[in-house]
Amino acid sequence: GAVVSQHPSWVICKSGTSVKIECRSLDFQATTMFWYRQFPKQSLMLMATSNEGSKATYEQGVEKDKFLINHASLTLSTLTVTSAHPEDSSFYICSARGTSIVETQYFGPGTRLLVL
Amino acid sequence: AQKVTQAQTEISVVEKEDVTLDCVYETRDTTYYLFWYKQPPSGELVFLIRRNSFDEQNEISGRYSWNFQKSTSSFNFTITASQVVDSAVYFCALSGYSGGSNYKLTFGKGTLLTVNP
Numbered sequence: 001g002a003v004v005s006q007h008p009s010w011v012i013c014k015s016g017t018s019v020k021i022e023c024r025s026l027d028f029q030a031t032t033m034f035w036y037r038q039f040p041k042q043s044l045m046l047m048a049t050s051n052e053g054s055k056a057t058y059e060q061g062v063e064k065d066k067f068l069i070n071h072a073s074l075t076l077s078t079l080t081v082t083s084a085h086p087e088d089s090s091f092y093i094c095s096a097r098g099t100s101i102v103e104t105q106y107f108g109p110g111t112r113l114l115v116l
Numbered sequence: 117a118q119k120v121t122q123a124q125t126e127i128s129v130v131e132k133e134d135v136t137l138d139c140v141y142e143t144r145d146t147t148y149y150l151f152w153y154k155q156p157p158s159g160e161l162v163f164l165i166r167r168n169s170f171d172e173q174n175e176i177s178g179r180y181s182w183n184f185q186k187s188t189s190s191f192n193f194t195i196t197a198s199q200v201v202d203s204a205v206y207f208c209a210l211s212g213y214s215g216g217s218n219y220k221l222t223f224g225k226g227t228l229l230t231v232n233p
Contacts, residue, residue, distance in 0.1 A: 002163070034220070043207065043223045044161075091159060101219045102149065102211075107161035 003027050004096045006108035013084055014116055021079045021111045023094030030096035033077035034105060035069060038091045050077050084115040118143045120210050122224035129198055130232050137193040137227050139208030145169070148212035150184065150191045151221070156204040167191060198231045205229070 003026040013019050023033055032051050036044040050056040050071035058064050066088075068080040077096075081088050091112050095105040119142040129135045141150065152164040165175065167184050175182045179196045195202055208224045 041228075043225045044221075046220060049220065093159075093161065095161075095221075104151070104163060104166050105221055106163055107153070109158070109160040112159070 002104070002106040004030075004094065004106050004108040006094055006111050008111060009109060010112050010114075012114045012116065015085050016083055019081045019084055019113060021081075021092055021094075021113075023077045023079070023096065023108050025075045025096040025106075028096070028098055029074040030077075031074065031099045032097045032101070033071055034095045034097070035067070035077075035079050036093045036095070038093060038110075040091075044093065047079075081113065084113070086115045089113055089115045118145075118148075118210050118212055118214070118222040120208050120222050120224035122206075122208055122227050124227045125225070126228045126230070128230045128232065131200060132197050133231075134194060134196050135198050135229065135231075137195075137206050137208075137229065139191045139193065139224060141189050141191065141208070141210045143210060143212050143214065145212035145214045148210060149219075151209040151211070152182070152191075152193050153207045153209060154204045155207065155226070161207070164193075195229075198229075200231050200233055203229060203231045 005024045007022045035047045038044050046059050047062045048056045048058045048069050050069045052071050052074050056069035071077040093110040095107045097103050097105045121140045148169045150167040154162045172184050181194045183192045205226045205228050207226045209221045211219045211221050
């Protein structure tokens with residue numbers, strides 16, 4: 001149980017294009033999903049928290065208009081990197097948490113984004 | 117504010133050795149949760165264990181064991197008879213309510229464990 005998927009696992013795009021990453025909880029309902037960014041050999045940096053049916057809460061320093069998050073259902077959240085630039089290249093990981101805020105976060109396999 | 121410190125950046129051992137990964141945390145909460153996650157080279161974070169602040173009982177799961185001590189604010193992780201497949205980055209994490217964190221995870225910087233054959 002507690003499986004989270006992410007799609008795509010790899011994406012290469014040209015500068016200026018937008019990229020959408022999907023995060024799905026496969027066997028549980030996720031009231032809250034989280035989006036993280038990880039640079040090589042570093043820890044995870046929380047970008048935003050999304051609750052189903054409401055607007056995402058972004059961490060300080062994260063551009064809302066650059067990283068659009070939608071949490072349309074209890075099993076799906078999407079992160080759209082708009083007008084991507086090379087500095088947006090990174091490893092993006094989502095996690096999902098069940099209906100209680102004290103539940104464990106389960107992580108997806110991550111998406112490696114390379115912007116050329 | 118919450119903080120997790122993993123002082124060991126990298127550890128290298130030879131297969132079958134025992135290895136302990138240290139984790140020290142800071143929090144003002146009386147109720148909080150501690151976690152260990154494993155991140156193999158593939159990148160996915162694999163959940164290993166969750167511990168509640170009111171349960172100091174140590175836990176063993178196969179070759180893995182965890183030592184939770186509130187008196188020293190530590191939650192150490194020991195792998196017995198390490199194997200090459202244990203090579204990964206291990207993250208300790210904390211969640212609590214204070215400081216507006218609302219049970220978001222605060223991660224340590226991770227410890228890269230390399231098990232050599």
